[in-house]
Amino acid sequence: MMLNLKRRPDTKDVISLLRRIRYPGYDADIVSLGVVEEVSLPEPNSVAISLRHGGTSDERINRVVDEIKTLCAKTLKVSKVEVAIHRLEPELGERTGQVALEGVRHVIAVASGKGGVGKSTVAANLAVALRRLNYEVGLLDADIYGPSVPMMFGLTQARLKAGQDSRLRAVEQHGVSLMSIGFFLTERAPVIWRGPLVMSAVRQFLKDTIWGEKDFLIVDLPPGTGDAQLTLAQQVCLDGAIVVTTPQDVALLDARRALRMLKQVHCPILGVVENMSYFVCPECGAVDELFGHGGGERMAQSENLKLLARLPIYSEIRETGDQGTPIAALLPDHPAAQAFLQLARDVAQQVLEVGELSNKP
Numbered sequence: 545m546m547l548n549l550k551r552r553p554d555t556k557d558v559i560s561l562l563r564r565i566r567y568p569g570y571d572a573d574i575v576s577l578g579v580v581e582e583v584s585l586p587e588p589n590s591v592a593i594s595l596r597h598g599g600t601s602d603e604r605i606n607r608v609v610d611e612i613k614t615l616c617a618k619t620l621k622v623s624k625v626e627v628a629i630h631r632l633e634p635e636l637g638e639r640t641g642q643v644a645l646e647g648v649r650h651v652i653a654v655a656s657g658k659g660g661v662g663k664s665t666v667a668a669n670l671a672v673a674l675r676r677l678n679y680e681v682g683l684l685d686a687d688i689y690g691p692s693v694p695m696m697f698g699l700t701q702a703r704l705k706a707g708q709d710s711r712l713r714a715v716e717q718h719g720v721s722l723m724s725i726g727f728f729l730t731e732r733a734p735v736i737w738r739g740p741l742v743m744s745a746v747r748q749f750l751k752d753t754i755w756g757e758k759d760f761l762i763v764d765l766p767p768g769t770g771d772a773q774l775t776l777a778q779q780v781c782l783d784g785a786i787v788v789t790t791p792q793d794v795a796l797l798d799a800r801r802a803l804r805m806l807k808q809v810h811c812p813i814l815g816v817v818e819n820m821s822y823f824v825c826p827e828c829g830a831v832d833e834l835f836g837h838g839g840g841e842r843m844a845q846s847e848n849l850k851l852l853a854r855l856p857i858y859s860e861i862r863e864t865g866d867q868g869t870p871i872a873a874l875l876p877d878h879p880a881a882q883a884f885l886q887l888a889r890d891v892a893q894q895v896l897e898v899g900e901l902s903n904k905p
C-alpha cells in the first residue's frame with residue numbers, strides 16, 4: 545500500500561507506516577511493542593529510526609530492520625533510510641542482569657515450546673509435591689499473558705496491591721507461596737502490555753516479592769521460545785529447567801526449540817516430562833496412545849536428557865486444576881499425584897546434588 549502523500553512525509557507518517565510491521569513472534573506491531581524508540585527526519589530526504597533491542601539474538605531485530613528498509617523504500621519518497629539499534633543493557637547485576645532472589649536457594653523453571661501442553665499443571669503439582677516432601681516452596685507464575693496459578697490454586701478472587709515499601713507479599717495456599725500477575729488483574733481486564741513493560745513486570749515480581757526462606761522456587765514460564773522467555777530465563781539464575789511436551793511431533797519440535805533456548809542461557813536441563821502421553825480407559829483399563837508412542841522418550845534420548853515422567857491423561861488432573869486444588873494436594877493417593885511426587889523427588893535430588901557439588905569451596 546502506498547502512502548498517498550503530496551507533501552513530504554513527517555514523523556507521524558513514518559510511525560503509522562511502522563505500525564504495519566509485526567515484531568516476529570508477537571501478535572503486535574513494533575510501535576505498540578515499544579520497539580520503535582525514535583523517528584526523525586534529519587534532512588528533508590532522509591528518515592532516521594532508532595529501535596530498542598534487549599534480546600541476545602539479533603535474528604529478529606535484523607528481520608525488522610530489513611522490513612523497515614523495504615517498506616520505506618517502497619512507500620516513502622525519501623532517498624535515505626537509516627535504522628539504528630539501541631541495545632538495552634541489563635539494569636541489574638553483573639551477569640546478564642540477573643536478579644538476586646532473597647532467601648531462595650534454588651530456582652527451577654518449567655518451560656515448554658508450545659502452549660497448552662500442561663506446563664502450568666506440571667509447575668503447580670511439582671510445587672505442591674515438593675512441599676509434601678517437606679521443602680519450603682514458592683511458585684512464580686511468569687505467564688503474564690495467561691496466568692493460571694490463581695485458578696489452579698483457587699485464588700481467582702485474591703487481589704494484591706503493592707504496599708508502601710513496594711514489596712509484594714507472596715500468597716500462601718496449599719503450603720506454597722505464590723505470586724502471579726493474575727492477583728493484580730480485575731476480572732475482565734485484558735492483559736495488553738507492551739513488550740518492554742511485560743519484561744519489567746516480571747522483573748518486578750522477581751525483585752520485589754518477599755518469598756521468605758525457600759528451598760525451591762518453581763517458575764512457570766510463558767509458553768514459547770521468543771524474546772519474552774529468553775529475557776526471563778536470563779534474569780534469574782536458573783538452577784535447572786524441566787521441559788514439558790506432549791508426544792505429538794509438533795509439540796516435540798517446539799520442545800526442542802525450548803531446549804535450545806535454555807542451553808543458550810546455560811541453564812542445566814533436568815529432563816523432559818511427557819504429558820498427556822496416553823489415556824487409560826476408566827472402564828476397561830485399555831491404554832490408548834492417542835498422540836503416538838515414545839515421542840518424549842526418543843527426544844530425551846537424542847538430546848541426551850532424562851525422561852523424568854510420562855503422565856497419562858486423567859480427567860481428575862483437569863478437574864482438580866479447574867477447581868482450585870492441584871491433584872497432588874487434593875488426591876494424594878491418585879496415581880497422578882504419586883507421579884508428581886516421584887517427579888519432585890527426582891528434581892530435588894538432581895538440583896541438590898549439583899548445588900552441593902558447585903557449593904563446595
Ligand SMILES: Nc1ncnc2c1ncn2[C@@H]1O[C@H](COP(=O)(O)OP(=O)(O)OP(=O)(O)O)[C@@H](O)[C@H]1O
Pocket residue numbers: 656658659660661662663664665666687690692767819820855856857858859860861862863865866
Ligand atoms: N495429564 C493431564 N490430564 C488431563 N488434563 C490435563 C493434563 N495435563 C494438563 N491437563 C489440562 O489441560 C489444560 C492445559 O493445561 P495447562 O494449563 O497446564 O497447560 P499450559 O501448557 O500451562 O498451557 P498455557 O500455554 O495456556 O499456559 C488444563 O485444563 C489442564 O487441566
Ligand SMILES: [Mg+2]
Pocket residue numbers: 663664665687690692
Ligand atoms: Mg500455563
